[in-house]
Amino acid sequence: GQQLNQSPQSMFIQEGEDVSMNCTSSSIFNTWLWYKQDPGEGPVLLIALYKAGELTSNGRLTAQFGITRKDSFLNISASIPSDVGIYFCAGQLQDSGNTPLVFGKGTRLSVIA
Amino acid sequence: NAGVTQTPKFRVLKTGQSMTLLCAQDMNHEYMYWYRQDPGMGLRLIHYSVGEGTTAKGEVPDGYNVSRLKKQNFLLGLESAAPSQTSVYFCASSYVSNDEQFFGPGTRLTVL
Numbered sequence: 001g002q003q004l005n006q007s008p009q010s011m012f013i014q015e016g017e018d019v020s021m022n023c024t025s026s027s028i029f030n031t032w033l034w035y036k037q038d039p040g041e042g043p044v045l046l047i048a049l050y051k052a053g054e055l056t057s058n059g060r061l062t063a064q065f066g067i068t069r070k071d072s073f074l075n076i077s078a079s080i081p082s083d084v085g086i087y088f089c090a091g092q093l094q095d096s097g098n099t100p101l102v103f104g105k106g107t108r109l110s111v112i113a
Numbered sequence: 114n115a116g117v118t119q120t121p122k123f124r125v126l127k128t129g130q131s132m133t134l135l136c137a138q139d140m141n142h143e144y145m146y147w148y149r150q151d152p153g154m155g156l157r158l159i160h161y162s163v164g165e166g167t168t169a170k171g172e173v174p175d176g177y178n179v180s181r182l183k184k185q186n187f188l189l190g191l192e193s194a195a196p197s198q199t200s201v202y203f204c205a206s207s208y209v210s211n212d213e214q215f216f217g218p219g220t221r222l223t224v225l
Binding site: 006009030031033040041042043044045048088090092096097098099100101103104105106 | 117144146153154155156158161163171203205209210211212213214215216217218219
């Protein structure tokens, strides 16, 4: 079942605004990844995090692996129209062996020009 | 490299018909996955494979079967399609279980 809570479910923002979204869980994760899905396409990796406390940037995007290993956030600065899409967090549970990543339900981002 | 490819891109079935979706990857990845995506439900794992000749159930396996006869291919079968299987299906692959999954472009399936 669903072990990741991703919020918010959707956001409507003005172009130029900053965006923040997060994923939380009651379980401990070894890995956090953030994906973006453009309309009509498959998800594409934005940022991968492998250590608690890790803070990684990719252009205007910044993601952090929470210290408790139970959460992660993604920030987008100075949003532009092409940021529109669905953002997914994904993680691998601690001691889960070779089981697949768990995905959040996504945050749908709309940018108003 | 083509990455992950899926065929077909679109398909319309009648209830009770069968079909097979094909996923192919050219990255020599061990792990392959099939997901379905429905509005508001995110990506739900149907079946996955940790290597050639292996398959395992995911979150929503009922009504689907899979086979991994060759390392580069992962087939998803619907034996008797139902309207509840109307969805967008994504295939993905990865080198190891906790690493980036590369996704295909998706197959949009409608069951009438």
